[in-house]
Amino acid sequence: MLTATLSKAGLGLVALVAVGGIENLPALATRIPDKTALTHLAAADHTAPVLATRTDPVFINTAARSFEKPPNVIETPFTKKLCDRGTSEADLVVPGDRLTLRVFARAANSAERFERRDLSGTFTVDAAGEIAAPGIGRLPVAGRGPACLEGPVSTALEAEMDISATVTISFDARPPVLIQGTVISPGSYEFTPNLSVRALLAKAGAGGGTADTALYRALDARSRELRTLRAGLMLRHARLTAQRAGVQDLSLPSDRIKSLNTQLGRDRVHGETAVLQAALAETALRKARDVAIRSDLESTLEIAKTRRNLVRSRYEQLSHQRDQLETDIGADCRGRCGTSRRYDELRFDNLNGRLGDLDLTVEDAESRVIEARHALDRHDRDVAFSYAQADSKLALSVAETLAERNALDAEIVSVEAQIMDLGGTADSTIRVERRRGSQIQTLEVHKDFPLLPGDLVIVGPPDDTLLVSAEDH
Numbered sequence: 001m002l003t004a005t006l007s008k009a010g011l012g013l014v015a016l017v018a019v020g021g022i023e024n025l026p027a028l029a030t031r032i033p034d035k036t037a038l039t040h041l042a043a044a045d046h047t048a049p050v051l052a053t054r055t056d057p058v059f060i061n062t063a064a065r066s067f068e069k070p071p072n073v074i075e076t077p078f079t080k081k082l083c084d085r086g087t088s089e090a091d092l093v094v095p096g097d098r099l100t101l102r103v104f105a106r107a108a109n110s111a112e113r114f115e116r117r118d119l120s121g122t123f124t125v126d127a128a129g130e131i132a133a134p135g136i137g138r139l140p141v142a143g144r145g146p147a148c149l150e151g152p153v154s155t156a157l158e159a160e161m162d163i164s165a166t167v168t169i170s171f172d173a174r175p176p177v178l179i180q181g182t183v184i185s186p187g188s189y190e191f192t193p194n195l196s197v198r199a200l201l202a203k204a205g206a207g208g209g210t211a212d213t214a215l216y217r218a219l220d221a222r223s224r225e226l227r228t229l230r231a232g233l234m235l236r237h238a239r240l241t242a243q244r245a246g247v248q249d250l251s252l253p254s255d256r257i258k259s260l261n262t263q264l265g266r267d268r269v270h271g272e273t274a275v276l277q278a279a280l281a282e283t284a285l286r287k288a289r290d291v292a293i294r295s296d297l298e299s300t301l302e303i304a305k306t307r308r309n310l311v312r313s314r315y316e317q318l319s320h321q322r323d324q325l326e327t328d329i330g331a332d333c334r335g336r337c338g339t340s341r342r343y344d345e346l347r348f349d350n351l352n353g354r355l356g357d358l359d360l361t362v363e364d365a366e367s368r369v370i371e372a373r374h375a376l377d378r379h380d381r382d383v384a385f386s387y388a389q390a391d392s393k394l395a396l397s398v399a400e401t402l403a404e405r406n407a408l409d410a411e412i413v414s415v416e417a418q419i420m421d422l423g424g425t426a427d428s429t430i431r432v433e434r435r436r437g438s439q440i441q442t443l444e445v446h447k448d449f450p451l452l453p454g455d456l457v458i459v460g461p462p463d464d465t466l467l468v469s470a471e472d473h
Contacts, residue, residue: 093141096175097125105165174453181459191453198447219419231263233405239272244394301372308365315358322351431458
């Protein structure tokens with residue numbers, strides 16, 4: 001009988017611990033359990049007697065208040081463990097990081113939690129290692145892990161704004177890792193956890209791993225593309241040169257034509273030849289039009305000259321007649337002519353009037369000759385300027401084509417050198433420049449060296465190679 005009683009008491013104790021928690025066991029021991037607890041207890045042991053139930057408002061309110069108390073992140077054992085066991089250097093906050101901060105508060109008169117979006121957000125760590133959090137101000141975060149920042153932020157919210165909230169902080173984005181030097185693809189690469197120099201070299205095309213095959217294919221395709229572009233520029237240069245010289249064909253050696261046909265196709269070469277012939281035909285048509293216009297202007301000038309010569313001849317003829325008549329009148333009168341006008345004098349006056357009108361005609365004819373000559377000269381100047389401008393454009397196009405081809409040649413040499421240099425970084429020196437506050441630290445590292453966000457990796461030739469290069473210069 002005593003054994004059964006003790007067993008039932010033990011079951012009751014287990015039920016009390018399950019419902020209220022071991023920390024509330026002293027308080028629960030002085031109170032009568034509610035109906036729910038007894039139901040669970042009866043379910044655990046069908047032989048246990050059902051006790052009389054009663055409602056205790058004090059107990060219910062006390063239990064509700066015990067569950068309404070929000071957990072503080074600083075006091076959470078899980079967070080303490082994260083900070084106590086230490087955070088790796090790669091997981092510490094550095095300037096340039098973007099942190100996502102989320103604040104969860106308990107609603108008034110409710111057990112539910114909601115996110116305070118006015119306090120949450122994404123913040124960038126500035127050069128001083130600080131973020132500007134709403135309602136708190138500037139917080140120094142550099143050099144600490146996100147988990148170790150949650151407690152201080154929660155405490156600051158409670159102290160500054162009287163808000164008891166749960167805070168979570170995580171990385172939204174991290175500064176990239178940079179690489180430069182004798183690698184195929186220098187630039188910036190996304191930082192990933194446990195990123196090492198070897199992994200970064202493989203991404204940048206400087207290692208001897210499986211990435212070399214893909215890199216070789218990409219570089220080989222780029223080389224073929226550049227050579228095709230170069231062939232197109234050579235064909236264009238040949239067409240422009242022939243157009244400038246007025247030649248009907250490209251004037252290229254047979255082996256060069258064969259190579260262009262192979263690289264670009266016969267249709268492309270024939271198309272360039274057709275463009276050349278069309279341009280020359282247009283130039284010939286323009287020259288024929290200019291010759292016809294000049295012929296018309298020359299005819300106009302000759303007509304103006306002929307008219308001017310006829311008018312001048314007529315003017316000289318009438319002037320001679322007038323002079324002769326004046327001489328005859330003077331010889332006949334010899335000072336004895338009366339006031340009555342004779343027929344010869346009237347004729348003399350008529351000749352003077354005609355000469356006056358003809359003098360205006362002579363001036364008009366001379367003006368027409370000058371205008372026709374100026375029109376011819378202006379046409380010659382315009383034609384010469386137009387031809388010079390067209391030739392200048394062709395010369396500029398030829399020069400630009402040569403410059404583009406030279407640039408392609410340099411790029412082809414660079415790509416082919418990179419293809420030949422695949423896997424050639426085994427003897428290279430690797431340096432890492434790392435920012436420590438306001439200082440930059442330079443480290444001589446090996447390929448298994450772990451990288452941090454914002455590191456700059458410099459891959460170069462060995463030191464003895466640099467010395468030999470310096471001596472050669």
